[in-house]
Amino acid sequence: MVDDVPAGGHTAAVVADRFDRLTWRDTYRQSAGLRELVEELTERHEHAGDLLTDAFLAAYQVRPRLREHGEMAPSRLVNHRIVAALTESPDFAELRRETAGDPYAAAMAVLAQAAALRRMLERSRDAQEEAERAAGGATTVADVADVTGAHRRAALALAAAAPGIGAEARNAAARAAAAVREEAALMRAWGVGPAELERMPFDQRARLAERLRTGRLARWAELIGRFRQMADGERARRVENATGELVGVTLGDDLARVIPAELANLGLPKLRAVFAARYAAGELMLYESQGERATGRGAVIACVDTSHSMYEAGPGGVTREAWAKACALALLDQARRARREFVGVLFSSADRIRIFRFPADQPAGVAPVLDFAETFLGGGTSYQTPLSAAAELLAEEFEDAARARGDIVLITDDECDVTEEWTRGWHEAKRRLGFRLFGVAVGAPRAAGAGSVLEALCDNLRSVEDLTDVHAAADLFRVI
Structure with a gap:
């Protein structure tokens, strides 16, 4: 017309x-x-x-x-x-x-x-x-x-x-x-x-x-995008490229199903004894098929170190904080796709902690996501405070909804001590709730070394030195 x-x-x-x-x-x-x-x-x-x-x-x-x-x-x-x-x-x-x-x-x-x-x-x-x-x-x-x-x-x-x-x-x-x-x-x-x-x-x-x-959020967008793209690919791989339909990991001594991160320990003389001890105890990380999967899956909790040293940038200009939070946001996506609650725990010194909860049945919302990304506490490093908070959250979830088998990812660049009394309580909580602790040492190989506190606490531990490499954490998205 x-x-x-x-x-x-x-x-x-x-x-x-x-x-x-x-x-x-x-x-x-x-x-x-x-x-x-x-x-x-x-x-x-x-x-x-x-x-x-x-x-x-x-x-x-x-x-x-x-x-x-x-x-x-x-x-x-x-x-x-x-x-x-x-x-x-x-x-x-x-x-x-x-x-x-x-x-x-x-x-x-x-x-x-x-x-x-x-x-x-x-x-x-x-x-x-x-x-x-x-x-x-x-x-x-x-x-x-x-x-x-x-x-x-x-x-x-x-x-x-x-x-x-x-x-x-x-x-x-x-x-x-x-x-x-x-x-x-x-x-x-x-x-x-x-x-x-x-x-x-x-x-x-x-x-x-x-x-x-503007600000540092603008510099993180590309890294976050690469993390999400990598995580999407790893989710597809764990279903398409493995025997049966793999849905995660379990513990055991079946060498035919040992995940690559565990096998890599055999290439390091200092970690061979650790591998042997886990094999004898039936605690090696194994690929888990759908037939083995338990019905309940607990929350995914990312404990991110925000101490002063995490603000340091690596050779590629990426800060340890940026890598850690980009990884955590990809884990948020992972949890939502699995209809699991996600909790972001930001920590530094023993008295500094911020908790961001993202329930599985509610939209994440951009405001709390950005608040989580922008919050930086500074100070020193304490493992006990964030890990205790994570265990308490999983215990609360277990009591309220009878969901166990949560996953905690601890991302840090430092090594710190934990007390014997706390360690006993930690192992008791793990036994009762059935959760796993994955460790990521960013820009700090010594934190992931044999005999370190991280190595003793974590079921699975990896070290990330190249902060431009998002694939260093790829196995997390196959097993969580």
Whole structure:
């Protein structure tokens, strides 16, 4: 259906219904960035507000449609040419895959194109002035001769600016697509799904995006994404590449099912005696098939060291804290897929601890996830405080829901002592609740050495020296 052309021609290049226009007005009201941009451009270009409306709708609509050149008011021919150049650019289709139907993303695309839109308007200044002069003689659409003449003169003036406009439009669409794609990837890396974003108010989403783009959280996104990709692959491997359908690990002395991390101990002379002792006691970590799986599975608890030394960066620029928390967030995903509760325990000195609980039957929510990621306690290192807290949480779960066999992952870069009395209580809790303790020594090989406290406490222990390597923890996601 073709719109009736009003007297003097249309002022909007993109065909829009009242719902589209309402969406624009609502987004404009909520976005301080859009309001500031309109105010700035309008000081030098009278019809810039209409141009930004068109740019927004072109990105927002599922199938944007531009009016015919001849339907436009001469004063808006420059706007029409700019929007046409944007929609014709090769990257515009990619941009719209992220922005169609999403007012926030469409507004972001407009803001990302601000510098290019400013330059395109400047390039078109002479054409705009000519169009304004030509428009003076065209008072009604019925006056075909005047309208045709006005369009002809304006078109000639635009022709000189067209090459520059086209180049700017291509660059603008590419930059906008990259900016929107980067923010979408950032949200995905932090576990913020499309449904949650759709429900989120505009200003809250803008604040979240700013929070994720700045500070150390921005530097962690790529690492978190790699951890999640690795974990997804390991979950697939444990089902597809093993005999039977493997669902985790158990303890025993069947050498045919010993996990690789245990076998690796045989290659280290200092750990061969440990391997032999575990074999004799029937406590080697073995792959577990579905037929062996117990019905109840307890919580997954990540105890993350946030002492001062965890802030140190390795050769690749990745801090120990970043690696530890990226691993913990991947474990959060692991727990949710298995419908298990996840608990993040941040610790340092004996009196410093923060606990973040993520129940299996509730959405994780981006706010507590970010609070968990951003919290850093500083101070020294104490194993007893976080491990006791973890055991108490598993005991509470066992008493309330009769779920046992939880998994605790202790990620630290330090070695510290534990008392004999505490150790006796710890082993009793393990026997009663049937949980496992996995240890990860990040950037500190001595903490994972033979005879260390970590080695004595953990059922399974690995050392991570290269903090750019997410695969150093791959076996965790096969057995938890």
